[in-house]
Amino acid sequence: MVWIGFTAALGLLAAAQRVTASALTTTITANERTCFYAAVDKVGEKVGFYFAVQSGGSFDIDWVVTDPSDTIIIEGERDRQGDYIFTAHQVGEYSFCFSNDMSSFSEKLVDFDIMVESEPRPVAPAKPTALTEQTSSLEESIYKLSGSLSSIQRTQKYFRTRENRNVSTVRNTEWRIFFFSLLECVMMVTMSAGQVWICPAHAVEFLRALPKCEHHIHIEGTLEPAMLFSLVEKHKVTLDPAMYSTIEALEERYRNFANLDDFLAYFNKAMDVLIDESDFAALAFAYLERVATDGLKHAEIFFDPQAHTGRGVSLDVVVKGLKKGLAKGQTAFGITSDLIMCFVKHLPVSEALVAVRDMAPFVQSGEVIGLGADSSEVNNPPSKFADVYDLARELEFPRLTMHSGEEGPADWVRQTVVDLGVNRVDHGFRAADDHDLLDELVRRDTFLTLCPLSNVRLQVTPEGVHQSPIPLLLEKGVKFSINSDDPAYFGGYILDNYVAVHAAFGFDKATWRQICQNGIDGSWCSDERKSEMSAHLEEVMTAWEGTEL
The missing domain is CATH 2.60.120.680 (GOLD domain)
Incomplete structure (x- = not known):
């Protein structure tokens, strides 16, 4: 053959x-x-x-x-x-x-x-001899063996074919997954860029002119990668090179958080570079310097004392440093501010109680005006922290707020407001899932501090700001402000959030006036300061009268 x-x-x-x-x-x-x-x-x-x-x-x-x-x-x-x-x-x-x-x-x-x-194939003779019989028998065996080998060969080919097809299918599937993932990323980037692009330049200038109040800003979340690496060099701090290799790599990683906990892993580790009073002063001033051109007039700023004292940094260093930077910023840019301490939910309640007691002297001196709660919401319902808020009232903390309803359900917003008696809710996004709850928030005059770009980056609204419940809240009469949360991580300071919201919903000037005035009224500054900002708002509206956005 x-x-x-x-x-x-x-x-x-x-x-x-x-x-x-x-x-x-x-x-x-x-x-x-x-x-x-x-x-x-x-x-x-x-x-x-x-x-x-x-x-x-x-x-x-x-x-x-x-x-x-x-x-x-x-x-x-x-x-x-x-x-x-x-x-x-x-x-x-x-x-x-x-x-x-x-x-x-x-x-x-x-x-x-x-x-x-x-x-x-040869034919055996009609009268075989013993030799020819043996030869014929040998040839027959050879032909059978040849047939068996051919069968084995075909079977091997069959299994090789199956294997090759399976490998090819896996490779094709991998490429399809890669392609569609890449396409999804391109679409998300295009949508985000489009939101800014479709907001006309004159609309951006109108939004910039509005006197803004920020009520949901974590000062540690304003630590830009450039400042982080500068402080690493200053203090010779060693950070995980897999997480912190270059400024560019870190910025790229910030654009790809999977969820809140993924972000918190970077947020908490980056704070290791904040060591002395000058670091905190520089951080606070840099934030005010950055938002001065965004039209910010008043900021109520969160900080996490446990994240610093747990590293051996004293409360006095943290608070004094922040207050120095904010005072310098007020002199330079006219932005007023207050500090609100936050305890972190992922640590035991007993540690939160200690943190609140340790903060009492700074509350009494007026350097800190309130208590909040941040960090991971998963497995941490508001009711878990009732004792912490009871202690804050006992120690006469003037103002109370809590992060709630970002990852947690609408019922957790209800727990915060009804059970804990906390009438400012940071985020409160999931409240929109329960219309009866929204009605209750209106009756109680509850104030929400929304963070639109943060919601996108942390996959709360993965498709874009247009998934935000802002129009529903306006329709229902729930009061809220627009904020930046952790802008160094989420790619947008306060004006960026205003622009993104306008690109998503195209609000008219009257609606923006209402949002801005609600932010002023919901602030914890003095009535005199509120009156100044309200007067500024009226000046802006008068200047833009007759101009369509």
């Missing part, structure tokens, strides 16, 4: 059509037809033909076998593999052709074998 493959028919192939092939494998490009040939010397010879598509498209191919007179012997369409034997009735060249006309761009990798039985 003689096996005829690509090598044996090389001259004939060159006359037919060029293909990329080796031994018994060929690559057939889209819209290509490729033929192979085998010579039959005698009528009655057996011809075997096997093929299997190893990769490409749907693993299928069109094929046809013709005799020397171009008569079709066997053919098939969109077959994945085939195994055929036929008897040659003519002497000459038989063609075995593959066609990939059904594909517009996919090339096919095909394994194939062509077999011609050119040595006829």
Whole structure:
């Protein structure tokens, strides 16, 4: 038996059509037809033909076998593999052709074998002798062995084909996942850029002119990567190089938080570079300097004392440093401010109680005006911290707020307001899921501090700001302000959030006036300061009268 493959028919192939092939494998490009040939010397010879598509498209191919007179012997369409034997009735060249006309761009990798039985099996004599009987028996065994080997070979080819197809399927699936993930990222970036782009320049200037109050800003969340690396150099601090390699890499990582806890891992670690009083003063001043051109007039700023005292930094260093930076900023930019301590929910309640007691002297001195609660919401319902807020009231903390309803359900907002008696809710996003709760918030005059770009970055509204419940809150009459949360991490300070909201909803000037006035009224500054900002708002509205956004 003689096996005829690509090598044996090389001259004939060159006359037919060029293909990329080796031994018994060929690559057939889209819209290509490729033929192979085998010579039959005698009528009655057996011809075997096997093929299997190893990769490409749907693993299928069109094929046809013709005799020397171009008569079709066997053919098939969109077959994945085939195994055929036929008897040659003519002497000459038989063609075995593959066609990939059904594909517009996919090339096919095909394994194939062509077999011609050119040595006829000998016939035993009519009267066998002992020798001829032995010879015949040996030949019979050889033929059986040959048949068994051919069967094994075909089985091996079958499993190889299965393996190749599975590998190809996995690779195709991986590329599809990569492609669609890349497409999703491009769409999200395009939508975000589009939100800013479609906000006209004059609308941005109107939004910039509005006197803004920020009620949801974590001062540690304003630590920009450039300042972080500068403080690393100043204090010779060692940070995890896998997390903090370069400014560019860190900025890119900030753009890809999976959720709140993913962000908190970076947020909490970055604070290791804040060590002395000048660090905190520089951080506070840098924030006010950055937002001075955004139209910010008043800020009520969160800080996390436990995150610093747990590293051996004293409360006096933290508070004094922040107050120095804020005082310098007020002198330079006219922005008033207050400090609100936050205990962190992921630590035990007992530690929160200690933190509140330790803060009492700074509350009494007026350096700190309130208590809040931040960090992870998962597994931390508001009711868990009732004792902490009872202690704050006992110690006469003037103002109380709590992060609630960002990851937690609407009922947690209800717990915060109704059970704990806390009437400012930071985020409160999920309150929009319960319309009865919204009505209750209106009755109680509860104030929400919303953070639109933060919600996008932390996957609360993964598709964009347009998923925010702001229009519903306006319709229901729930009061809120627009804030930046942790702008160094979330890619947007307060004006960026205003612009994003305008791009998403296209509010008119009257609506922006209402949002801005609600922010002024919901502030914890003096009535005199509120009156100044309200007068400034009226000046802006008068200046923009007759101009459409």
